[in-house]
Amino acid sequence: MDKREQYERVFSHFDGDKDRKISPAELRQCVATVGGGDISLEEAEAAVEVLDGDGDGQLGFEDFVAFVEGGGAEEKAADLKEAFKMYEMDGGGCITPKSLKKMLSRLGESRSLGECKVMIAKFDLDGDGVINFDEFRVMMS
Template identity: 70%
Template sequence: MDKVSQYERVFKRFDENGDGKISPAELRQCIEAIGDEKLSEKDAEAAVTILDSDGDGLVGFDDFVKFVEGVKEEDKVNDLKEAFKLYDMDGSGCITPRSLKRMLSRLGDSRSINECQLMISKFDLDGDGKISFDEFRVMML
């Protein structure tokens, strides 16, 4: 089953009356049915307002997909931040040849400082000899 089919299935579960839109009331019912969480009417209306791109007070399928994809992108960025921290051992906010060498050694891949400098230079977009989080993100995505 592809992503769009999965999204459609979930969307249809929220869209109880089948009109192709999710209302605040439908959002509340679905959230309560899925888990122990209760969503107030005010919070449901606020959520729909945020997600509603055409201003009709309802969430269409395209709005729903954008929201789900946005959440997934945020999860990816959080995962990348965790991975980046493994290489940024000294907390400097960047991966240096020395920190890359240490991490690779921990992973059983022994490299020289020169080899690590060469590896970094391939992804060092600003030429400072280090990999920032933004450069790491470009490299990984």
């Protein structure tokens, strides 16, 4: 049996409701069973959020393989945070049209402030005119 078949068996074992997805609650059980210690539901939800390839709030098989192989979830989260910091620039915890314009200019992409507002509006889920880290994560996935 190759590694992928083993992963499939483990995935199927922890997919309690057999929907071909592992929920945060199922992930908690998985971690506890394989000797990874106890993780809170919040930690499981955060892990699923980082690894969730299609944004449905659960892990599909490929997401699970990335998790099991240590597919760089922590590294991916750290990279996203670093990229976010590059765009936010002013330390305010969000990307503003002005900071987006500055960063795009540094990258050789000259955009007007109005164009930057339009770009931000596409991913501004809460309608506050700026991109926070959660919105940035959605945008980058």
